[in-house]
Amino acid sequence: MDPLLVVTFYRFTDLKDHAVLQVPLEACCAANDVRGIILLANEGINSTIAGPRAGVMAVLDLLRADSRLANLTWKESTASSQPFRKMRVRLKQEIVTMGVEGIDPNQIVGTYVKPEDWNALISDPEVIVIDTRNDYEVEIGTFEGSVDPNIKSFGELPKWLEAQIDTGTQPRVAMFCTGGIRCEKSTALLKQAGVKEVYHLEGGILKYLEYISEDESLWKGQCFVFDERVSVGHNLEVGSYDLCRSCRCPVGEEDKQSPHYRQGVSCPRCHDQTTDEQKIRFAQRQLQIELSQSRGESHLGR
Numbered sequence: 001m002d003p004l005l006v007v008t009f010y011r012f013t014d015l016k017d018h019a020v021l022q023v024p025l026e027a028c029c030a031a032n033d034v035r036g037i038i039l040l041a042n043e044g045i046n047s048t049i050a051g052p053r054a055g056v057m058a059v060l061d062l063l064r065a066d067s068r069l070a071n072l073t074w075k076e077s078t079a080s081s082q083p084f085r086k087m088r089v090r091l092k093q094e095i096v097t098m099g100v101e102g103i104d105p106n107q108i109v110g111t112y113v114k115p116e117d118w119n120a121l122i123s124d125p126e127v128i129v130i131d132t133r134n135d136y137e138v139e140i141g142t143f144e145g146s147v148d149p150n151i152k153s154f155g156e157l158p159k160w161l162e163a164q165i166d167t168g169t170q171p172r173v174a175m176f177c178t179g180g181i182r183c184e185k186s187t188a189l190l191k192q193a194g195v196k197e198v199y200h201l202e203g204g205i206l207k208y209l210e211y212i213s214e215d216e217s218l219w220k221g222q223c224f225v226f227d228e229r230v231s232v233g234h235n236l237e238v239g240s241y242d243l244c245r246s247c248r249c250p251v252g253e254e255d256k257q258s259p260h261y262r263q264g265v266s267c268p269r270c271h272d273q274t275t276d277e278q279k280i281r282f283a284q285r286q287l288q289i290e291l292s293q294s295r296g297e298s299h300l301g302r
Helices: 018-031 053-064 115-122 154-164 181-193 204-211 276-294
Strands: 004-012 035-041 044-051 075-079 087-091 111-113 127-131 141-143 172-176 198-201 219-221
Touching: 004 053, 004 181, 018 035, 018 044, 018 053, 018 087, 044 053, 075 204, 111 115, 115 127, 115 172, 115 198, 115 204, 127 141, 154 181, 172 181, 172 204, 181 198, 198 204, 204 219
Parallel strands: 035 087, 111 198, 127 172, 172 198
Antiparallel strands: 004 044, 004 075, 035 044, 141 219
């Protein structure tokens, strides 16, 4: 059986009529056995989808038939099994939620740095390298010497930047994230605040891991991805982490040794964040998953 194609893409563009795209996209994905998530907003599109290559390409062809998305580009990887439970096409206020009005990456954005030039930039001691991702993502992997803002959501980053980056000193700032979309907004925010030298990794960590060999890499660990693969490493090979079904955070071997880890129920990060009733419900769901697996069936509660 051929591996499934996984594509990740986004584009900031004027999609004020984005709601009209929802139904045809849902129909196209259903007809081509494609699953994943597509976010649509006035500011553009953000997506990761997976399925047979021909099916995924049919969805991309539908999108590129719209002149505003004609130049859409994407990153490819593969999966041995479907990494998504279902297909969701959602209408949103933002395709990546920062919560700051007036930020438009089409008007102002940081300087793109190609993966092959990234090492030299972040090795410069005068450059402040910022990981714009959430704390649980940073925990399993990041670039050497980068700053962790220790945020739980991207919406917390603007306040952190305001407190930590002194625009008056005109620092040189380099930012990175999983696929590049969060950096589009975060670099735009700093540029709008008056910082002149702001850079970001073109294509994000995923493009870096795809193109930069492990022996030349400054990346340490694995990169969290928002699907059932959980994490990937160099050459975008699927990593070793599982997913906590309660909080949707990555679970490593050390986490599994914790008394707070119960498969499908809790992990050290979330064990004290759910009620006993929720834990009972999660345990029942896990039992159903295991029964389905024993019969060779898939379970929608995965």
